[in-house]
Amino acid sequence: MIKIIIAAILGCICEYFALLQILDTPNWLIVTLLHALASLFYAFISYTLIPVKYKTTPFSSVLFLFLLLLSLPILGIIGVVFALSFALCKPIKNDDIEIEEHKIPALPFEAKMTSANPSYxxxxxxxxxxxxxxxxxRLSAVMSARHMSDARAIPILKLALKDLEDDIRLLAYSxxxxxxxxxxEKISQYQQEITLTSTQPELGKLQGQLAELYWELSYLGLAQGALKSYVLEKAELLALQSVEHVKAPATFVLLGRICLSLNKYPQALTHLTHATEFGMAQRHVLPYKAEVAFYMGxxxxxxxxxxxxxxxxEGSELRHLQEYWHG
Known part of the structure; x- marks a missing residue:
């Protein structure tokens, strides 16, 4: 408290002599220096009087107070010090303000309980x-699609990307x-394993699994345009490398489906035939053979x-095709 009193007295003395200089023949350099000293003393006083919670940045706070006081007239310094200190130490209490409580509304983006087997x-x-x-x-429809298989869910999610509501589009996109x-991530993992593997048939199996992942990107519609062509060609190359050492029937079926997507119909038919020769059941191959034959005329x-x-x-797509072709 003694330091505050001393600083206040020194500040008043500086301001007093500055005022005398102004009333007499003024030397503005001396007036400015005296006013600056007074502002520095009162900046110290203001910083000392304000509550502790406002003293997080000492240098910046004192500098702000000093510049504020420096820019004010002589008598304005005392007014600012008392006004600032009193306002921060004794804030106005808003006891008369009535607070009305409201129940939290059910927001539209809240997750809802959905069945593992959606009825839709x-x-x-x-x-x-x-x-x-x-x-x-519409949001519930997107939530339900999250519990469906990827092949069924992705067309729904892509449709939801065109919705006008931001919440629905963001949920579908995420x-x-x-x-x-x-x-x-799985593709990256298999690529790393392939670089570390040089023995057969382990390498062939890894190449077949990686080909299935590239095919999945295309089949699910996650790759479009030039990217789709790239992943299909990559899948075809990996599958061909795989069957050189591992004659897996499923890989031949995969090759047939890849060639079918690439419009390589003769190669697709050849791979599907190889699949049955190596033990794949006819019922898994005949639908793709029928599709290849249709495109070939x-x-x-x-x-x-x-x-x-x-x-x-009953009701399956293949049953409808059978009934159509056999009248």
């Missing part, structure tokens, strides 16, 4: 996303990005392949 079909969810006027319903990230072969296929369950 893929067509029903698409209809909701296209025609439902309430954002909550879900799609998560699926793609998982596949890319071999309609009789297409009909024959579908006829050789066992009767499919």
């Amino acid at each position: 079909s893929i067509g029903g969810l698409k209809a909701i996303l296209k025609h439902a006027s309430e954002p909550n319903k 879900t799609l990005d998560g699926k793609e990230t998982k596949i890319n 071999l309609l009789d072969d297409c009909k024959r392949y579908l006829n050789e296929l066992p009767k499919q369950p």
Whole structure:
């Protein structure tokens, strides 16, 4: 407290002599220096009087106070010191303000409980996303798609990317990005394992598994345009390298599907034939053979392949194809 009193007295003396200089023949350099000294003393006083919680940055605080006081007239210094110190030490209490409490509303982006086996079909969810006027319903459709297989969920999520609501678009994008990230992480893992493996058949198996991951990027629609062509060609190359050492029937089926997507129909038919020769059941190969024959214009072969296929369950796409081709 003694330091504050001394600083106040010294500040007043400096201001007094500065005032005398102004009233007499003024020497503005001396006036400025005296006023600066007074401002420095009162900056110290102001910083000392303010509460401790405001003293987090001593240098910046004192500098601010000094510049503030320096820019004020002579008598304004005392007013600022008392006003600033009193305002910070004795803030006005808002006891008369009435606070009205409100219940927390149910926000539309809250996660909802959904069944592991959603009752909506893929067509029903698409209809909701296209025609439902309430954002909550469309959001529920996206949440339901998260519990479906990737092949069924991704078309729904891509449709949700066109929604007008930000929350729905962001949820769909984050879900799609998560699926793609998982596949890319597996691809990176298999690539590292391949570089460390040189013996067969381990290398061939790894190449086959990596080919399946590249194929999955295309099949799920996560790769489009030039990227789709690249991942398909990469998958074809890896699968061909794999079957040189590991004659896995599933890899030949994969090669057939890849060539079918690349419009390499004769090669696709050859690979599918090899798949049955190495033990793949006909029922897993005949649908793809029928598709290849259709694109090649071999309609009789297409009909024959579908006829050789066992009767499919009611309502399935293959059952509809069988009924169409056999009247």
